[in-house]
Amino acid sequence: MMPDLNRVVPFLLAIVLLAALAIPAFAQTYNPGVTVGQYVKYGNFVGTGPGFESFNDYDWLKLQVTNVSGSEVTLLSTGQFRNGTAIPGNGTTNVWDVATGTDNGVPSTEGPIIAANLNQGDSIPPPNTYSVNQTNSAMYLSVTRSVNVLDVAISTPDYNTTLSYIYDRASGMLLESISQTTTQAQPQPVKSTYAYVIIETNIYGSTTPSPTVPEFPSWTILPLIMIALLTVTVFLRKRSPVTKRAP
DSSP states (O other): OOOOHHHHHHHHHHHHHHHHHHGGGGSOOOOOOOOTTOEEEEEEEEEESTTTGGGGGEEEEEEEEEEEETTEEEEEEEEEETTSOBOTTTTEEEEEETTTTEETTEEOSSOSBOOTTOOTTOEESSTTSEEOOEEEEEEETTEEEEEEEEEEEEEOSSEEEEEEEEEETTTOBEEEEEEEEEEOOSSSOEEEEEEEEEEEESHHHHOOOOOOOOOOOHHHHHHHHHHHHHHHHHHHHHHSOOOOOOO
16 A cells, blocks of 8 residues: 555655754754863973973963853963962953853964863864864873863964864863974074973862763755655655546
């Protein structure tokens, strides 16, 4: 017995409509993985080359979460030089939005925090900038953590820079930063580097990761659904018996 196309086609169209409405629920979510009171403290600052020698004078830098609201995280920055004096920006706060990739409302492509629980290939806001290059395991402070690695290469006629940022996957907080810049100077290129790493934190014990789901953009799924619908419709029409009219 062949199905009634007058009933089957509207049914299939209803499925397509419901799928279209459900697709936004599968979009990648960008939520913080930190709570108020958590912090990271950086040290082992090393700098070489023009503009980065002052890194060697840094003793520590601490970023503490003072507020979390939606996708926004407020970080209090404190720190000091090896001689005990405060570093520039000591006592200031910045509001980082992990969903839009902004620092106090201004787009920032390399910040101290990204969304929690991202995976290799996931985009890092702001849109159309960077994506997680690798998701793997690494040891920090004698603890093995799942980390997200962002590698950035910037090339201009004047200089070439490579940057590597390693983020704790569960919290989204930066664990380590490494940079190398080669300036096209005369009579020979000049290299500058800097690096620092986490030396103390409380994010390991009380981080509450935010659940995420895989990203399935609607523009990639809807065409597939439509093609499937058309295929089924054509197949059913071909299988339908031809009714001959009486002479």
